[in-house]
Amino acid sequence: MTGVPLAEELLLLAYDDETGKATLPRISLDLGMAAAVLIELALAGRIAYSDGALTAVDPTPTGEPVIDDVLTRIVADTPHSPSSWVQRLRHGLRERILGDLCEQGVIESVDETELGFIRVHRYPVVDPSVEEETRQRLAVVLTGAAPDERTAALATLVAVLRMESALGITGEDADAARNRLEEIASGAGFSGEVSLDDSVVRPSVALVVAALGRAVEQALGPRP
Template identity: 65%
Template sequence: MTSIALAEELLLLAYDDQTGKATGSRIGLDLGMSAAVLVDLALAGRIAYVNGNLVVNDPTPIGDPIADLVLAKAAADEPHTPAQWVQRLRHNLRNRVLQDLIARGVVRDVDETQMGHIHVHRYPTADPAYEAEIRKRLAEALITDAPPDERTAALATLLVATRMEPALRLPPEEAARAHDRLEQIANGAGFSGTVNIEDSIVRPSVALVVATLGRAIQAALGAPKTL
């Protein structure tokens, strides 16, 4: 199966397959999807983290319409910090990603009219194969000690940063171990500051981008609530 964009992977994990409704923090998902677009560009060697900013080092399109639009804007604009980029990109990004998924038959748009005139949209799964592949990759990363590929390591890091771990739908007795493993993956990839970037399991250039985006998301979300 052809891989899909990281932003699409986050969205599919966050939306309930049957109800078609988003679960968890909406702002966390939006910030995570913004970061995911930038991570895809970093994985493709198009952007890098230089002197506190994300800069374009290759303006060649990667073939994804949303990522390519962001790349073109970044190439024509002045450099911005990771924190500035995730805030700039998150507005209307979710709707654009949903429309792309609808057009490709991955999710359905269920338009329900309430009170005679209020339209409420749900997006249940139409083709479960895409999400199944995502969850299979994550499950393999969680149950083995082998380092995952760059893309899966980045996805694991974004799940932690956005506090989307409940989207894994694990029973309580497994959730804590999964959290530890996700953090271990992030640390081993050099995304969390506890491992030297040069010792990262991914390319240092990618590790720098993901690490700074993860910190930007966590700063935007603030301290997690405690009971």
């Protein structure tokens, strides 16, 4: 596997760098972590979407413990729908990935008590370079540049999870960013609006991302 895992990129975008607090609802983050890990497995050629279910096509470990644990579960289980898998996997993934980022020295874990009795756990950024690279990639594609496969998948997750505010974009700019993110999803073949033959990503990956995107959107419900 190459590059920073999608789940790590999403968490870094979703947590405020200074306060170390999440800027998205917990359910959104947890569903996003599950979807990101599953998409990572699709990018690595380990799982595929067929007949309404996600199945393992290659049990070879990727070398990333969190991702490989999910792969092991998929290999050992019967096929399940994308909706079923994101619900099965969403509990505990965020904490493990935050722990990995702490071990890498990208963020730090700060345990505090507010008002004398409310326990607060924060994760302020220590090394901003990883998040900066992620933001730069997204900024480039938001200006109209064609994304690569991994960035297209990341942009689609940002759109599905309604994370425009995490990009520091508000007002009309946020609307424009959302439109561009959805355009990327469409152009990459994730939304099903273009032929998979014309997709900028592999059809096998596009099918998984599209299916997971629908599953997460259904779980989150209509946009407010």
